[in-house]
Amino acid sequence: MAGRINDEDIALVRERARIDDVIRDYVALRPAGGGSFKGLCPFHDEKTPSFTVSPVRGFFHCFGCGEGGDVITFLQRQQNLGFVEAVQVLADRYGVTLRTVDDGDGTGPSPGLRKRVLEANEAAQGFFAEQLSSPEAITARQFLNQRGFTREHAEHFALGYAPRGGSALRQHLRRAGFEDEVLKAAGLMRDGGRDFFVGRLLWPIRDSASAVLGFGARRIHDDDRLPAKYINTPETPVYKKSQVLYGLDLARRAIGKRGQAVIVEGYTDVMAAHISGVDTAVASCGTAFGADHARRLQRLLGTRDGGHAEVIFTFDGDEAGQKAALKAYDIDKELSAQTYVAVEPSGLDPCDLWLRDGQAAVRELVARRIPLYRFVMAHIVGSYDLDHADGRLSALRQAAPLAASIRDRSRVEIFERDLAAATGMDLAAVRREVARAAKGQRATMPAPAEPTVEASPWPSPADPRYRLERDTIKLLLQQPFAFDASWNSLREEEFEHPAYAEAFRLLAPLEPSDTWTRDLVAAAPTAEAAAFLRMLSLEPLYRSDPDERYVLEHTDRLHLVALDRRITAHKARIQRLNAVEREAEHQEMFTELMGLELERKRLLEGLERS
Numbered sequence: 054m055a056g057r058i059n060d061e062d063i064a065l066v067r068e069r070a071r072i073d074d075v076i077r078d079y080v081a082l083r084p085a086g087g088g089s090f091k092g093l094c095p096f097h098d099e100k101t102p103s104f105t106v107s108p109v110r111g112f113f114h115c116f117g118c119g120e121g122g123d124v125i126t127f128l129q130r131q132q133n134l135g136f137v138e139a140v141q142v143l144a145d146r147y148g149v150t151l152r153t154v155d156d157g158d159g160t161g162p163s164p165g166l167r168k169r170v171l172e173a174n175e176a177a178q179g180f181f182a183e184q185l186s187s188p189e190a191i192t193a194r195q196f197l198n199q200r201g202f203t204r205e206h207a208e209h210f211a212l213g214y215a216p217r218g219g220s221a222l223r224q225h226l227r228r229a230g231f232e233d234e235v236l237k238a239a240g241l242m243r244d245g246g247r248d249f250f251v252g253r254l255l256w257p258i259r260d261s262a263s264a265v266l267g268f269g270a271r272r273i274h275d276d277d278r279l280p281a282k283y284i285n286t287p288e289t290p291v292y293k294k295s296q297v298l299y300g301l302d303l304a305r306r307a308i309g310k311r312g313q314a315v316i317v318e319g320y321t322d323v324m325a326a327h328i329s330g331v332d333t334a335v336a337s338c339g340t341a342f343g344a345d346h347a348r349r350l351q352r353l354l355g356t357r358d359g360g361h362a363e364v365i366f367t368f369d370g371d372e373a374g375q376k377a378a379l380k381a382y383d384i385d386k387e388l389s390a391q392t393y394v395a396v397e398p399s400g401l402d403p404c405d406l407w408l409r410d411g412q413a414a415v416r417e418l419v420a421r422r423i424p425l426y427r428f429v430m431a432h433i434v435g436s437y438d439l440d441h442a443d444g445r446l447s448a449l450r451q452a453a454p455l456a457a458s459i460r461d462r463s464r465v466e467i468f469e470r471d472l473a474a475a476t477g478m479d480l481a482a483v484r485r486e487v488a489r490a491a492k493g494q495r496a497t498m499p500a501p502a503e504p505t506v507e508a509s510p511w512p513s514p515a516d517p518r519y520r521l522e523r524d525t526i527k528l529l530l531q532q533p534f535a536f537d538a539s540w541n542s543l544r545e546e547e548f549e550h551p552a553y554a555e556a557f558r559l560l561a562p563l564e565p566s567d568t569w570t571r572d573l574v575a576a577a578p579t580a581e582a583a584a585f586l587r588m589l590s591l592e593p594l595y596r597s598d599p600d601e602r603y604v605l606e607h608t609d610r611l612h613l614v615a616l617d618r619r620i621t622a623h624k625a626r627i628q629r630l631n632a633v634e635r636e637a638e639h640q641e642m643f644t645e646l647m648g649l650e651l652e653r654k655r656l657l658e659g660l661e662r663s
Contacts, residue, residue, distance in 0.1 A: 058140055059152040063125075066140055069147040072124040073108045079131055082106060086597055087531075095131060096120045105591045110570045114591045121587050123571075132305070134261055135352055142262045145171070167290050170239040173231050174265035174291070177241055178257045180225050181213025181250075181268075190214035192273050193254040200321060201408045210303075210324055211257050215250035215270065222248045240267060240286040249286070252277060256320045258286070258338055259302035261353070267292035269299065269320055269338055285339035295345045298335040299323055307332040308353045312362040312390070315419055316342055316381075321404040322367070329412035331419050334403075341380060342366070347387035354390055362390035365422050367403060382429045393422035424464070426455045427471060434475045445476045449483060452476075453490040511585055512550050514592070522553040523589070525611050528604055529557070530573070530590040533565030535601045541608040547615035556586060606660060613656045620649050 073082060073090055082090035085105060094104035094115040103117035114121035120130065128139040144151050150168060184190055185207060193214045197207055215222065223242050227233075236242035241249055253270035260266055267286025272279065286292045300323040308314045315334040317323055326334035337346055347364075354362045368377050378394055385392050395418050397406055407415050433452045438444035452472055456465050465487070473483040512519050525543070529536065540561060548554040559582065560573055570590040577583035596603060623646045 057153060058137065062144070062149060062151045063140055066143045066147065066149050066151075067111060067123060067125065069149060070124045070143045071108055072111055072113060072127065073106050075124050075143070076106055076113060076127060080104065080106075086593070089591065094118060094120070107591050110590055112570070112574070112587050112591055114588050116588070116592070119584070119588075121584055121591075132262060135349075138260060138262050141167075141264070144168075145264075166235070166238055169231070169235045170289060170291050171264050171266075173226060173235050173239045173241060174257075174267065176226055176229055176231065177222060177239075177268075178211060178213060178265045180222060181215060181255050181257075182208075182211055183213075184216055184221075185212060185214040185254075187214070187216070189216060196254060196271075196273050200404060202321075202324065206324065206328065213255040213257070213268075215248065215253050215255055217252035217274070219247045219251050222250070238289060240289045240292060250284075253284070256299060258292070258297050258299050260297070261301050261305040263302045264291075266297055267338075271320075283339065293345075294338055294340045295343055296349060297338050298346055298349065299338050300327070300335040301349075303327060304333050304335050305353055308335075308350070312354055313365065314350050314354065314363075314390075315365045315367065315395075317367050317403050318377075319402065319404070322402050325404040325407035326415055326419075329403075329407055329415035331403075331415060341377065342384075344384045344387050347384050351388055351390070354388075363393055363422075364388055364390045365393045365395055365419055366425065367395045367397075367418065378425065378428055379432065382425055385425065392425040394425045394428040395419050395422040396428070424459075426459055426468065430455055430468070430472060430475065434472075439477060445478055448476050449478050449486050450490075453483070453486040456487045456491060511581075511588075512552050519550045519553065521607075521611050521614060522548050522550055524595060525607060526553050526556050527589050527592055527594055528599060528607060529560060530570050530586065531594060532599055532604065533569050535599060535604040536565075536608075541605060543608055543611070544615075547611055549615075549618070552585060555582065556589070559586070609656055609660055613653065613660070616649060616653050616656065620646065620653065623649060 076082065076092075079095050080092040082092045083102075085091040088107065088109050090106045090108075091102040092104050092106070093099055093102050094117055096115060097118040097120075099117050104113065104115045106113045111123050112121065113123075113127055122130070124143065125136065125139045128134060128142060129136060132139070132142075134142065141151065143149070145168065153167075185193060194207075197203075197212070223233075223236060223246065226236060226241070233242060233246070237244070243249055250268060250270045252274050254273050255271075256269045257265045258267045258269055267289065269283060269285050272282050285294060288294065299320055304314070304327075311333060313333045315326060315331055317326055317334050317336045319336055323334050323336050326332075335350075337343070350364060354364075366378065366381050381392070381394075397403075397418055399406075401409065403415050403418065406418060430452045433455075434448045437448040437451075439448065449472065452475075456468055459465055459468055469483050469487055470480065472478075472487075473480045476483070512523070514523060526548075529540065529543075543557065543561075545554050545558050545561065548557055559577065563569075563573065563576075566572065570586070574583045574587050574590075577586055599607075623642065627642050627646065
């Protein structure tokens with residue numbers, strides 16, 4: 054999508070997408086009082102519900118694992134979606150037309166075009182799937198049958214067939230109400246009015262939310278005039294070949310759950326892998342796996358420790374496979390996961406391997422993976438004449454920098470031993486060269502950014518020292534209209550814990566409203582502060598229906614505690630002061646102390662009367 058989504062449309066999505074309705078698709082919720090709901094957290098294992106949802110505030114928060122956010126955040130986390138994808142899914146569900154703010158080049162799509170393109174693609178996919186059963190599609194069915202794919206497989210992967218007539222799809226979609234402008238924008242029709250895909254077997258390419266972005270098509274007829282064996286949807290408002298991955302809709306849950314992604318090279322390879330139980334397999338479409346693909350996968354894998362997430366590339370053992378491995382190594386920096394390569398010694402791709410040796414062979418191929426750096430090291434070393442000292446030294450110097458890419462530092466020693474064995478060099482010499490290469494890489498790295506100031510550490514809700522402060526902030530967030538215009542004369546310095554003081558400082562200048570907590574969270578300066586405010590806005594109050602009198606009594610107690618601290622500090626200062634030498638100052642401070650004591654007495658009397 055060119056440009057960015059209009060902020061007003063995002064706000065409208067949040068308004069229309071009632072958070073409890075969305076979450077009920079994944080979590081059984083029960084009433085928890087105050088208009089909130091509780092259920093078992095979908096993000097960690099628990100037996101006692103600690104997952105709270107507030108439709109009034111538009112938030113969810115798990116008091117067990119700390120996950121929290123709004124309806125968009127939930128869908129991102131639950132479905133492994135990016136922000137834009139989650140907004141688009143909700144917009145489609147709740148009938149919001151998303152507009153984009155143009156980046157400035159004037160080429161952004163017209164309002165609503167993206168939605169119409171997606172609808173056209175979905176309709177086209179249904180049409181193509183029906184055509185696969187037609188008499189004309191017998192060649193396509195024979196192609197699938199020869200590769201071991203059954204009718205059930207074709208239905209599972211939603212395969213289709215584009216008729217040879219040249220305008221069958223256009224006529225079908227025009228009857229369904231789609232204009233030529235939309236069909237061109239979707240890449241379904243060429244400028245002359247002819248269907249883009251003609252006489253080909255098709256695979257729908259979906260995003261992680263299962264929306265059809267485009268198609269991949271294979272030549273199956275000998276008289277097909279297009280020379281390319283495979284063609285793909287051209288660039289459209291929704292299809293960007295450098296970003297899409299075939300099979301992502303089927304693999305996204307498994308990728309997020311297992312922390313693993315397997316990269317194969319073709320559509321049938323993805324099918325064979327999934328059929329064989331490797332349900333984390335995906336493939337790039339019409340282009341090599343690149344940096345944008347890597348970043349998209351990284352979002353699915355999450356930010357877990359790199360040692361526990363892995364990306365496995367499968368390559369042919371030929372020269373093309375070697376080049377693909379080197380290219381993958383170049384974009385390794387885009388991934389925080391460990392990278393591996395799985396190569397079948399016989400040179401078969403996963404589909405041919407599955408057809409020849411069965412499902413177990415495909416699983417074994419993935420299980421035999423080796424670290425990508427080791428594969429690249431072997432390629433580098435193999436390009437030098439190791440029979441001569443100069444060749445061995447050059448191979449060592451060329452391969453040594455690979456050590457810097459090894460995220461698991463415990464494997465560096467293994468790498469050094471492997472490199473010593475591969476080059477025939479002394480282990481001590483290899484270690485010196487690796488250390489020199491690592492030092493050189495550190496010297497050329499950009500200086501680290503200045504450290505940012507972290508938000509105040511979250512205080513424990515069980516800490517009795519700050520229970521009154523916590524309760525007061527919760528009342529401010531959840532019952533702001535029970536306070537007077539001065540927030541019952543509360544002051545930031547009355548909150549002893551810095552996190553509660555910061556929370557009050559953020560909310561004090563604002564006017565309460567129906568979207569009070571949502572606005573506060575949105576205005577928080579850091580993600581940590583936003584999470585803290587959101588958590589307190591959902592944490593149960595000790596009294597479920599606090600009125601103005603209760604709130605006033607509560608804040609008076611906080612005034613009293615803060616006043617006691619001031620009186621104690623004042624008395625200590627007076628004791629340290631020499632009353633003879635600094636008589637005037639001593640008298641002034643004593644007068645101030647009397648005033649503080651009178652204020653304390655007034656507060657105590659008020660609390661006793663209530």
